[in-house]
Amino acid sequence: MPIVAAVDQSERAELVVTRAADLADAYGHDLHIVHVGTLSVGNLATESTQDSEDVDEASRAAEEVAREIGQRVQPDRSFDAIGLVGNPAEELIAYSQECDAEYIVISGRKKSPVGKALFGSVTQSLLLSADRPVVTVMPQ
C-alpha cells in the first residue's frame, strides 16, 4: 500500500514529496512519485494512428518530471517514478486504486498573483472523488 505523492512542476512539489516520504517512513511503505502530463491541444485534436505514440511520449516525459523532482528532493532514498497522461484527478485516482495506495499526498492550495490563497481545482476534484485518504500539504 504505497504512499502516492502527486507532483506538478511548481515549487509546491517539494513539500508534497517531503511529506509523502515522511508518511512512507512512518508506515514502512513504498513511495510512488506521480506526475500527470497532458497532451498538447494539437495532439488531442488529431485522431490518427499517431495517438498512442503521442501518449507514450507524453507518459515518458511525465515520468521524467516525477523522477527529477524525486531525485532533487529526496536524493538518498529509493522511490518509483510514475508518468501518467490525462485528467489529473481521474488519473491519480485510477492509479491509487490500481496500486491500493494508503494515502494520496497533494498540494492543498497556491497563491494567486495578488497573494490570495486559492484552492487547487485538482485537489477539489480529488477530494470529491477519491476512495482513500488524501493528505493536503499547505504552502505558506
Added chain:
Amino acid sequence: MPIVAAVDQSERAELVVTRAADLADAYGHDLHIVHVGTLSVGNLATESTQDSEDVDEASRAAEEVAREIGQRVQPDRSFDAIGLVGNPAEELIAYSQECDAEYIVISGRKKSPVGKALFGSVTQSLLLSADRPVVTVMPQ
C-alpha cells in the same frame, strides 16, 4: 506533535477517528479527539456576564461529545478528548497550532439528500487556512 481528529456528530466521525488512530500508531504520537460545539443563537445574542459560563458549559458539552465518540470507536486505547466552541475551522486551526499537531484529520465530504457528493465547508475553510497537513477521509 499529536494527531488531531476533528469529529462532528455524524457517522463520518467513526472514519475520522479510525484513520487518526492509525496515523497516531504509525508515528507513535498521541491522539486528540476534538469536537467544536456552538453556542445557541440565543446565547450569542446575549451580551451579559453569563457569556463565559455559557461558553464553559458549551465547551464541556463538546468535550463530552468527543469523549463519547472516542470511547465508542476506539474503546481500548487512550486519547485526549477536547471540547472547543466557536467557528469550527478557526478553532481547529488555533488548537492545532497550540498543540503543534502533526496532522489534522477531518471528513472530506458528505452525501446530499439526493446522494450527490458534497464538499464540506469546514474542510474547505481548513484547507484554505491551515498551516499543517490536513488528512481528509472519504465516506463512500
